[in-house]
Amino acid sequence: MSAPIHTVHSNKSPTGRAQTEPPVVRWLLIAAALIFLTLFLALPLAAVFSQAFEKGLTVYLDALKEPDTLSSIKLTLITAAVTVPLNLFFGVTAAWAIAKFNFTGKNLLITLIDLPFSVSPVISGLIYVLIFGLQGWIGPWLQEHDIKIVFAVPGIILATIFVTFPFVARELIPLMEAQGKEEEEAALVLGASGLQTFFRVTLPNVKWGIIYGVILCNARAMGEFGAVSVVSGHIRGMTNTVPLHVEILYNEYNYTAAFAVASLLAFLALITLMVKSIAEWKVRQQLENS
């Protein structure tokens, strides 16, 4: 709405000095933050990679080429490939409804979207066992018809969808609300249909918000442990995702293999972080232009 305003901040100017803390305080705060980050983030990350490559590149690659590992990677990719598009669709429609329309039950919907954040992932997994498990509500019926959900791939996907569905919606709702309805109204008055308005006006305005949400959703879908652990049944080569496989390898004292597989997740985290900061920057730009 407003033209960009260029303000010049300079610590050398008298006003700049008047508004900042003395150098000692500033350096202490920065040092504290850096030490904390090193201890809790950089060191563990370095440990993962150093352990993974401890016995050389060939051992590392062999650990990844092991059939059970490959199958766990495949399962994780399948889970993410199903979960992320579904949650993208759900998140965009929910955010669109909440931000641009008024309806009864809107607050209830917002609360429900937040539910997975407030429920422990283990409980989320347990819910599915209670519903679809053999002792659950529809477990016997499922068994009669030979449909496997719990301790099989469908259960893993269901639990992952539940745990990750707030990410896209939560990212988009505040962004869409901040941008208001005026552009959509303008499009409607000009004769655009609902779908044209959505694809030509709403979507381009939240493009980076969507990418941000998808990246976070994907990272969580691939890295989810608790909920998946409850429903998976830990069948090697069948229902083990990457995080579950790491745990099994570690429990078997197969450290190099465990860290090698874990390094894949670490790579994923690094890439996620990178895309996330680009997306964050772009989202800010989109908000400033509105």
Added chain:
Amino acid sequence: MSIEIENIAKQFGTFTALGDVTLSIPSGELVALLGPSGSGKTTLLRIIAGLETPDSGRILFNGTDTTQSHVRDRKVGFVFQHYALFKHMTVFDNVAFGLNVRPKETRPTKEEIRERVSKLLRLVQLEGMAGRYPAQLSGGQRQRIALARALAVEPQVLLLDEPFGALDAQVRAELRRWLRKLHDEIHVTSVFVTHDQDEALEVADRIVVMNRGKIEQSGTPDEVYEHPANPFVLNFLGNVNLFHGRLQQTGEQPGAGENAVSYVRSHDIEIDRSPQDSTALCAEVRHIQKLGPAVRVTLAIAGSPELVEAELTRDVFQNLGLQQGESVFVRPRQVRVFVEDYQI
């Protein structure tokens, strides 16, 4: 295209935005909906556009009931206060939007669209800007692009919601003169919302003064200014002074003997060194404030607690050579008296 507004009412929760509003807007006129914030003027405009649904009443375009028809079928042009330009599109794509979203059968060819857009950009005097993005334009330029975008679909009715509200004073004055000129060229029935009486008086063919969800008065700028229907209209169109009193019995006049308030506009108060006639009142100069070309003098009437504001031109002020604390005589040139519902 004429617009008939019949008994429109709209409620937001417990707040009555519009209570039974009836108004007819003749074809080709430029009408201003004038009122303070919360008077329902924007709601009325949005109901005409179809962006809001009335609780009751009807909207007729050229005699046809359009109350139930969808926004996109009403063929209206709408200009928003904050422009609502599509940020991610160039100026060209913004203006062409209404044409590009048409179904294939009625969509003009690319060449026709290009021609129409450049014609419109010429009309709003922004020919060289087709490739720019809204963020690269000034406020006044953005609003002109918003207008070009609204006109691109050849609307039967042009609706403008506080179109100059977000602009600074100089650009605003320039743009409203330009809008008046544009309307004289294209003659599309236009309704614009404003809370600025100068803007309404300068631009509109007709002014509809609104207050608390009701129409107080509707008429030409001269009518509403010279013959305000009630104290609200008088108050809203310029500074007024109030004199409380009781009407004297003079024949069979309605309301005689009742309490009444007389209103005098501040530029209708004359200041003299000596009493001109029996209506002159003795007063003391309390305060002098210079406002560009005009001078505002606050006076205390002798024997009354009321303060009176008079607005003089700089020339008159200098000829009088007024000083603070001086005693002078004031005489109202034109007085309007309102008793309850009666106007005298």
